Amino acid sequence: MMIDYSKLPLSITSFSDFAVNSMIYVDKTDLVANLARFRNPIFLSRPRRFGKSTLVSTFHELFSNGLDKFQGLKITNENLWNDKTYKVIHIDFSQIKENTENRPFEDKFYLLLKSSFKEASLAIAEERDVIAAFADTIAAEENGTLVLLIDEYDAPLTAVMGDKEEFEARRALFSEFFSTVKSRSSKFRFIFITGVTRYSNTSIFSAFNNIKDISFNPTYGAIVGYTQAELENYFKDYIEYAANALNKKEKTDKYTYELILEELKNNYDGYSFDEECEWHVYNPWSILNFLSEPQRGFKPYWLETGGAKPSLLVNYLNTFIDKKVKKTELVDYLNLEFIK
CATH class of the missing domain: 3.40.50 (Rossmann fold)
Structure with a gap:
């Protein structure tokens, strides 16, 4: 199976680039x-x-x-x-x-x-x-x-x-x-x-x-991110190729299209932004990175590149701690048993 990786829109945000280069546009x-x-x-x-x-x-x-x-x-x-x-x-x-x-x-x-x-x-x-x-x-x-x-x-x-x-x-x-x-x-x-x-x-x-x-x-709720249907519709060939690539690397035949879908869901699904929890979407950055190099496995790409870093929360805590709350107290607040 031949896969054209140039069609994967990794790091592309311009709609014009999608159109001109015939990249996959969800x-x-x-x-x-x-x-x-x-x-x-x-x-x-x-x-x-x-x-x-x-x-x-x-x-x-x-x-x-x-x-x-x-x-x-x-x-x-x-x-x-x-x-x-x-x-x-x-x-x-x-x-x-x-x-x-x-x-x-x-x-x-x-x-x-x-x-x-x-x-x-x-x-x-x-x-x-x-x-x-x-x-x-x-x-x-x-x-x-x-x-x-x-x-x-x-x-x-x-x-x-x-x-x-x-x-x-x-x-x-x-x-x-x-x-x-x-x-x-x-x-x-x-x-x-x-x-x-x-x-x-x-x-x-x-x-x-x-x-x-x-x-x-x-x-x-799904205006950004990939839904399950969109993932399977637009990236089916890449998911099948990922199964072959991982089987080849690990010298096994355990990876199937269905298993890759299951692992994608386990690793990159679960985000829901609407008040009804009607839509669940995949993080595009993680999906595109995995599909471009499936042999590397299911890495936390979004976290590794800082995409998931809660800058607002981190900056707030840095200014808040030791002014209003001691670090030891913050640990207590984050302790589930303490909260109960």
């Missing part, structure tokens, strides 16, 4: 079309390496270029889309999360906006500060002609949780930024925001009294 464009019909801001929270950036990129392609690269997918086959194209402002805040002494965060924010505007064929206004530049640039556009996509909005905040002063400065700037987005909401046809978590009590989203949080909505 088709969720029916959900994309359903979400894209809304005109109020939408927020989705998911862990790292679960497919948020690919989802954002799919929206980017759809709104900026239409259906040209969606042929053969549900959105075209089922005639789910008939909208026009828009200027898409796509901001990935993970690009500026690190704290650097030589450049203030606000300057990095401005340069990121400038780059995002340029890609949308917008010239950023030369203003006294980043918020004014954003506001004036948006104000010059006609109503309903823009789309705003924000990926990893919380990355710059999580990165500096241990630095109270820097965290507060970034929080205040983000709060002002999102308030400005709200005040210019008539300019946007669609607003979509992702993050690992939703910070509460920071007033960042307080301006959005109409934001639609789909993080726990069963309708979108």
Whole structure:
């Protein structure tokens, strides 16, 4: 059996790359079309390496270029889309999360906006500060002609949780930024925001009294990640090849298609994000890494690459321990018998 590993989209997040290189694209464009019909801001929270950036990129392609690269997918086959194209402002805040002494965060924010505007064929206004530049640039556009996509909005905040002063400065700037987005909401046809978590009590989203949080909505429980049906539909040949590869390496014949499925479920399934626990999904990073090198076995790829590291929790505990709680007390809190 010959397997084309170049079709596995490992480390690929751009929808355009999927289409141009004929990579395996797990088709969720029916959900994309359903979400894209809304005109109020939408927020989705998911862990790292679960497919948020690919989802954002799919929206980017759809709104900026239409259906040209969606042929053969549900959105075209089922005639789910008939909208026009828009200027898409796509901001990935993970690009500026690190704290650097030589450049203030606000300057990095401005340069990121400038780059995002340029890609949308917008010239950023030369203003006294980043918020004014954003506001004036948006104000010059006609109503309903823009789309705003924000990926990893919380990355710059999580990165500096241990630095109270820097965290507060970034929080205040983000709060002002999102308030400005709200005040210019008539300019946007669609607003979509992702993050690992939703910070509460920071007033960042307080301006959005109409934001639609789909993080726990069963309708979108499988909008990222691979369902069991998707795993078997899109990766059947690779799963069969994995059985052969492991049999060859271990000089056995115990590995079958069914056994590989069982081990994939044991190792990489079990994630459910919706309030009804209706959907269970596999972590794409782990699945793609295993299928690309099955002879290495069922390794914890997501954990090994930091995808599963709960940065928010770790940073919070580092600032919390020994200020309000002693480390010895924390051990007690984590002891099941103590909790009982």
